[in-house]
Amino acid sequence: MGAAFENPDAPFGFEHGPFVTGAFAPLFDEEVHESLPVDGEIPADLNGVYLRNGPNPRFEPNGIYHPFDGDGMVHAAHFDRGRVVVRNKWVRTAAWQEEDQSGKAEYWGVRETLKGRADRPIKDNANTDIIGYGGYALATWYLAGTPYLLDPITLETVRAADNFVQKPGFGVSAHPKVDEFSGELMFFDYFHEHPHMTYGVANAQGELVHHVPIELRGNRLPHDMAITENYSILHDLPVFHDEAAYAAGRHKILFDSKIPTRFGVIPRHGAADTIRWFDFTPCFLYHVVNAWEEGDEVVMVACRFMPQRKPDGSIDEQRTAHVIGHLGMDARLWRYRMNLKTGACKEECLDADYNIEFPGYNSALTGRYTQWGYLVDHDPDTLRWTGLNKYNTDTGERVGEWTDGHDCCWYSEPWFAPADNARSEDHGYVVAFVWNDSTAKQELQIFDAQNMSPGPIARVKMPHRIPPGFHACWMKPEQIATK
Numbered sequence: 001m002g003a004a005f006e007n008p009d010a011p012f013g014f015e016h017g018p019f020v021t022g023a024f025a026p027l028f029d030e031e032v033h034e035s036l037p038v039d040g041e042i043p044a045d046l047n048g049v050y051l052r053n054g055p056n057p058r059f060e061p062n063g064i065y066h067p068f069d070g071d072g073m074v075h076a077a078h079f080d081r082g083r084v085v086v087r088n089k090w091v092r093t094a095a096w097q098e099e100d101q102s103g104k105a106e107y108w109g110v111r112e113t114l115k116g117r118a119d120r121p122i123k124d125n126a127n128t129d130i131i132g133y134g135g136y137a138l139a140t141w142y143l144a145g146t147p148y149l150l151d152p153i154t155l156e157t158v159r160a161a162d163n164f165v166q167k168p169g170f171g172v173s174a175h176p177k178v179d180e181f182s183g184e185l186m187f188f189d190y191f192h193e194h195p196h197m198t199y200g201v202a203n204a205q206g207e208l209v210h211h212v213p214i215e216l217r218g219n220r221l222p223h224d225m226a227i228t229e230n231y232s233i234l235h236d237l238p239v240f241h242d243e244a245a246y247a248a249g250r251h252k253i254l255f256d257s258k259i260p261t262r263f264g265v266i267p268r269h270g271a272a273d274t275i276r277w278f279d280f281t282p283c284f285l286y287h288v289v290n291a292w293e294e295g296d297e298v299v300m301v302a303c304r305f306m307p308q309r310k311p312d313g314s315i316d317e318q319r320t321a322h323v324i325g326h327l328g329m330d331a332r333l334w335r336y337r338m339n340l341k342t343g344a345c346k347e348e349c350l351d352a353d354y355n356i357e358f359p360g361y362n363s364a365l366t367g368r369y370t371q372w373g374y375l376v377d378h379d380p381d382t383l384r385w386t387g388l389n390k391y392n393t394d395t396g397e398r399v400g401e402w403t404d405g406h407d408c409c410w411y412s413e414p415w416f417a418p419a420d421n422a423r424s425e426d427h428g429y430v431v432a433f434v435w436n437d438s439t440a441k442q443e444l445q446i447f448d449a450q451n452m453s454p455g456p457i458a459r460v461k462m463p464h465r466i467p468p469g470f471h472a473c474w475m476k477p478e479q480i481a482t483k
């Protein structure tokens with residue numbers, strides 16, 4: 001890593017591809033910053049912690065680097081009565097500790113899996129999602145591995161939550177959901193072999209209380225799930241590994257527009273055969289905003305990845321798969337309705353105009369009706385989020401928006417932070433990190449969630465860039481375990 005500090009824009013040189021240079025260049029220090037300068041005022045009724053997970057490779061990668069490969073690093077902004085402390089720390093996964101001992105990258109990534117040793121598949125790196133659970137922050141990985149429990153304030157890794165990972169099929173994918181009313185964690189695992197998916201529930205104490213196989217029609221690449229008060233919604237999307245390539249150790253993704261997208265609705269603690277599948281138009285789908293029940297219907301609002309089209313209007317399966325595989329994004333806000341009594345279902349586009357993704361919302365209401373979603377504008381070509389939006393997900397109306405510059409900004413996934421004694425769903429703040437290429441400045445920005453369009457009410461000036469990452473969450477003080 002000799003060259004690491006000679007060129008901070010390309011600490012490992014340029015031979016590992018674009019996702020480890022420029023704004024993506026990783027950090028090498030774990031820091032704590034107090035008393036940071038602020039333009040504006042941090043509200044005194046903003047209390048809790050904003051956590052954002054993302055890849056941050058510690059050692060020079062083997063071969064071409066992909067953002068899914070990097071070691072998970074969490075950045076946190078802890079708000080306490082008008083003050084904020086910002087921290088960053090790697091998740092101490094088993095693989096991180098292994099490489100800590102050897103002092104070099106021991107794994108090859110998703111782009112060059114074949115070069116890795118058979119006993120060292122892709123690094124299980126906890127770099128994708130983060131959610132408050134059982135008093136801790138739970139960091140998870142998109143390929144379904146071992147989740148890790150972190151202290152949400154100090155970011156110390158407490159332990160692997162490996163009581164969920166007893167054998168194959170007992171991993172935990174990114175995007176488990178916590179019902180903040182019961183404290184339960186609902187999660188899924190997906191894998192190449194039959195039945196291709198499992199679904200589980202852990203109680204608020206971290207004990208596995210329910211686990212069932214979910215039979216999919218082949219290997220699939222689901223990414224998210226949803227919950228309602230009484231049900232979980234599992235995703236069966238027509239996106240999967242090419243079997244021949246997979247057998248040869250490569251990851252080639254296929255999209256089949258002849259296979260419907262299916263969502264399976266299963267009672268929270270239901271047996272495997274109680275799942276009910278609903279067919280929709282074929283698509284990929286990264287992220288759900290939220291879901292809830294309305295009478296006999298289950299409603300799910302999500303960001304639907306739009307199948308790419310040929311000039312004649314037909315679906316271009318190859319291009320769709322290519323864009324998914326290369327982290328391009330072309331998603332629209334979408335609503336799905338599934339009637340558990342009649343079996344009827346319906347889908348509708350809520351806003352055809354804007355490419356939006358990485359949704360945040362008031363997560364105290366996960367699985368219950370919410371009206372408001374906070375989503376990023378997505379650069380269609382790369383993993384860059386250029387601005388923030390507030391949506392009325394009933395009407396699809398964009399009621400708030402802000403960017404410091406679509407051409408130069410890198411926003412993190414925004415999350416809603418309720419005000420103390422909040423009086424309504426959107427009474428509170430929206431929090432996000434933003435790096436600005438044109439000013440070469442990093443800020444932590446705070447918005448009034450009920451009035452986003454005037455811009456941030458506070459800008460915390462940060463001493464270092466935060467590389468782009470994946471998911472974020474908000475934890476209220478009462479969600480944080482006291483020792």
Ligand SMILES: [Fe+2]
Pocket residue numbers: 128129174175223286287470471
């Ligand atoms: Fe995700």
